[in-house]
Amino acid sequence: RFLHAAEALARWPLDGRIISPQEFITLATDSGIVTKIDFYVLENVCKNIKSWQAQNIPLVPISVNFSGRHLFNSSIATDILSVIDKYEVDHHLIGIEFSEPDFTQRMPILKDVTHTLSEAGILVTLDHFSTGQSTLTLLHDMEASYVKIDADRFDPEDERGRIITNDMINLAKILGYKV
DSSP, rough: OOOEEEEEOOOEETTTEEHHHHHHHHHHHHHTTHHHHHHHHHHHHHHHHHHHHTTOOOOOOEEEEEOOOGGGGHHHHHHHHHHHTTTTTGGEEEEEEEEHHHHHTTTHHHHHHHHHHHHOEEEEEEETTTSSHOOOOHHHHOOOOEEEEEEOOOOOOOOOHHHHHHHHHHHHHHTTTTT
């Protein structure tokens, strides 16, 4: 039993309780602060990795979710790499996850961003895969390491859905993605 990777998830403390992303991400996205939250999480992940390295704690890649709102910023890949490099973190220790429903309208920019990040050694993940309208285009065009298929695809009562999901998994694996 080994830890192979991790994902940094934001939680919002408010009035003595912890607010889950389901409660605050929509508001954060609508208000535009979600991009600041994403960079806050990335910055903290990099600080922690740097600290753990200094303590000789074994490291695994840690992924950070990034909103599709970032795909309106043509320098997003450079901005991400700048934060990682500021802390001198090995690129293979950072993963960036883009959620499929967030980027279906920004595919050309996502293609450039995933290429730049992948070339730099960043682990790119297509999250909530199969929930948008672009599944096959994504598999064809994106340079990502991982595909995370949305849990809604796994309904044991849905035989047709199970067949489609199995074929999606096999196709992604044949194309070199980890699923």
